[in-house]
Amino acid sequence: MDKEFAWIASIRQKRMLSEDVELGIGDDAAIVRVPDGYDQVLAVDTMVEDVHFSRATMAPEDIGYKALAVNISDLAAMGAVPKQYLVSLAVPKQGWPDEETRRIYAGLEEAAALYGMDLIGGDTVSTADKLVISVTVTGIVETSVRLLRANARPGDVIAVTGPLGASLAGLDLLLDQTNGVPVPEMDQDQLIRSHQRPVPQVKAGRLFAELGIRAALNDISDGISREAKEIAEASGVRMVLDWKRIPKPDILALFDEEKQKDWVLHGGEEFQLVCVFSGKHWRDVCLLAEQHGITISPVGMVEAGEPAVILIDGQESETLTKSGYDHFRDRE
Amino acid sequence: MDKEFAWIASIRQKRMLSEDVELGIGDDAAIVRVPDGYDQVLAVDTMVEDVHFSRATMAPEDIGYKALAVNISDLAAMGAVPKQYLVSLAVPKQGWPDEETRRIYAGLEEAAALYGMDLIGGDTVSTADKLVISVTVTGIVETSVRLLRANARPGDVIAVTGPLGASLAGLDLLLDQTNGVPVPEMDQDQLIRSHQRPVPQVKAGRLFAELGIRAALNDISDGISREAKEIAEASGVRMVLDWKRIPKPDILALFDEEKQKDWVLHGGEEFQLVCVFSGKHWRDVCLLAEQHGITISPVGMVEAGEPAVILIDGQESETLTKSGYDHFRDRE
Known part of the structure; x- marks a missing residue:
């Protein structure tokens, strides 16, 4: 058995979770x-060392977990049931012992197990300098369900499935960029966990899919400002968000408002969903969400007008121009 | 429109080739x-700069073409009809101007157009040092068709769909490693083209699928020695190959036998298929292949015994131990 055979045998699942494989x-x-x-439903997402993550802030298991989770989040935003995944891993020849590569796969498996996904394809190659991990996921969705960005209409309610800002706050904590603001250790752990182990909202996506109503969904992987803008562009509407209504972790109040707004509005890799529902369905959505233990908070309204995202904060309003995380901009 | 939106718009297909999207x-x-x-049917394959290709020997279009073609070849080996593809491209910040990245996409599109495939997902990110391109493909195959490596039985005929050795010979020409053997320019061009633009055998794969017979197929992306070994392992049989029967480009006769054997037996990225059919179907396979303009050359027989690949050359025979291209071994 040569090296690649041995490697494939080591990552190969012993048993498939789903009969669909x-x-x-x-x-x-x-x-x-x-x-x-x-x-x-199919999606692909790629993470590069020192662009999308750094080893200083993410353990190998976190990298694997997140590389799959970011894709599962895309499935959630389509209302899909996650099914299978394929991994492409380019590992630097130096500095990444086999043991750490195995830990990346362990992190992938951890996320997969949570959502009942099967690994059906993999490719592990060597590269020169920085680790690159690319994951393709498949899911399934009823032929009648289309939770598209283009589905928003004037008069609709905008909502989110949970608090925003924790992931970027956690990253700033990891990078020691919180200017000495004293955050209790328990809260630190929670914010850091939000960064390292964000939770895709598959259950919420499925609930909205099963409702069978018109809805626009987007996962907040690149900041709500940008994700709302995508809905605005695709639907040809204005998205008006109310700063005071956007749920945030309480601990963020310790920081100045500029920092808070950056984290909450432009923070990436937060796998909450931004959702748009018609006013007539809103009550049903809230009732059903409550029955299923899903949080859903109204944060604004859709208006007619040129595609834009407007943020209202008390008497003031501004057009959000910073478009969240840009894949061409370096982070960390 | 920000940079990523503009980018997505530029690579987005105007019209899907298939109604399945x-x-x-x-x-x-x-x-x-x-x-x-x-x-x-799904597969993923990754190519890394200076590991799987070098800019000295491959134009950006070639890189794109080959990144998709290597995956289409996997579909061909399952008898599948190619359908969609998703691309993950990690581009170094230095040395790869946008124009060259666009040319990679042009090469992808070129291969896609040949096989009627639609681009349905893409992720372009930046990396530090070496370009990494990973492509996931989908295809479809009849629920009744399984052209698996485990399907070989003692007494079966082993065949290939075309000459072997051209790709690696072309690479050696590109790298000026042919020790001054005078190869006419016309032949040089052909060998080099085999390396830069190998042709996946989708038509042959589909023909064998439609025949509805037991068959084991493997695409020769890693050398026939290795691919035959995979069939031997999966089926629990000995694969006996006859060196004199393996088709090779005539021009290879200019080189010493050691070089020829290396190219023909261990050369990677040759997208011919190695096929195993039962003796009773062999005649039908040949007739049908001829009717459809597909070359099929018998190169050996399957025997009972411990999984191994044996090469017979006249009176001599040897067990092939070198297992073709190893994804953990560097090339170029």
Whole structure:
């Protein structure tokens, strides 16, 4: 058995979680079945060392977990059921012992287990300098369900599935960039965990899908300012957000407002969903969410007008121009 | 429109080739339909600069073309119809101007157009040092068709769909490692093209799928010695290859036998298929292949025994131990 065979054997799942996998890793390609009445949903996302994460702030398990989670979040925003994933890992020849690569796979498996996903394809190659991990995911969604960004209409309610700002606050804590503001250790841990182990909102996505109503969903992986802008552009509407209504971790109040706004409005990798529902369905959405233990907070309204995101804060309002995290801008 | 929006717009297909794409690039994820009676086939493959290719020997278009073609070849080996692809591209901040990145996408599109594939997802990020391109492909195959490596049985015929050795010979020409052997320019061009633009054998794969017979298929992306070994391991059989029967480009006869054997037996990225058929179907396979303009050359037989690949050359025979291209071994 040569090195690659040994490697494949080590990452190969012993048993598939889902009967939809007809053939897993081990041949030229995998074979999966998409059940009758469903379409398949696919997404790909890539994380690069020292661009999207640094080893100083993320353990190998965190890197693996997040590389899959960021994709699961895309499935959630389509209302899909996560199904399978394929991994491409380019590992630097120096500085990444096999043990750490294995820990990345362990993190991937951890996220996969939470959402019942099967690993059906993998490619591990060496590279010169920085680790690159790219994950492709599949999910399924009913053929009748389309929770698209283009579905927002004037008069609709804008809502989010949970507090925003924790992930970027956690990163600033990890990077020691919080200017000495005294954050209790318990809160620190929670914010840091939000950065390292954000939770995709699959349950909420599925609930809205099963409702069978018109809805626009976007996952907040790049900051609500940017995600709302995408809905505005795709739907041809103005998205008006109310700063005071946007849920935030209480601990953020310790920081000055500029920092808070940066974290809450422009923070990336927060896997909450920004959702748009028609006013007539809003009450049903709230009732159902409550029954299923899902948080849903109204944060604004959709208006007719040129595509834009407006932030209202008391008497003041501003057009949000900073468009969240830009994939071409370096972070960390 | 910010930089990423502009970028996505530039690579986004204007029109999908296939009706199976319900939703292309532009939302959180793509949605595709798998027709009744078919399963979906998925594969992922990654190419790294200075590991799997070098800029000295591959134009940006070649890199894009090959990154998709290597995956299409995996689909061919499953007898699948190519359908969609998703691209993850990590581009170094220095030395790769936007124009060259665009040329990589042009090469991807070129391969996609040849096989009627639609781009449904993409992620372009920056990295520090070396370009990493990872492509995931989908295809469809009839639920009844399984052209697996485990399908070989003692007494079966082993065949290949075309000459072997051209790709590695082309690479050696590009790297000026042919020790001054005078190769006519016309032949040089052909060998180099085999390296830069290898042709996945989708038509052959589909023909064998449609035949509805037991067959084991593997694409020769890592050298026939290794690919035959994979069939031997998966099926629990000995694969006996006859050196004199393996088709090779005539021009290879100019080189010493050691070089020839290295190129032909261990050369990677040759997208011919190694196929195993039962003796009773062999005649039908040959007839049908001829009718459809597909070359199929018998190169050996399957025997009972411990999994191994044996090469017979006249009176001599040897067990092939070198297992083709190893993804952990550097090339170029």
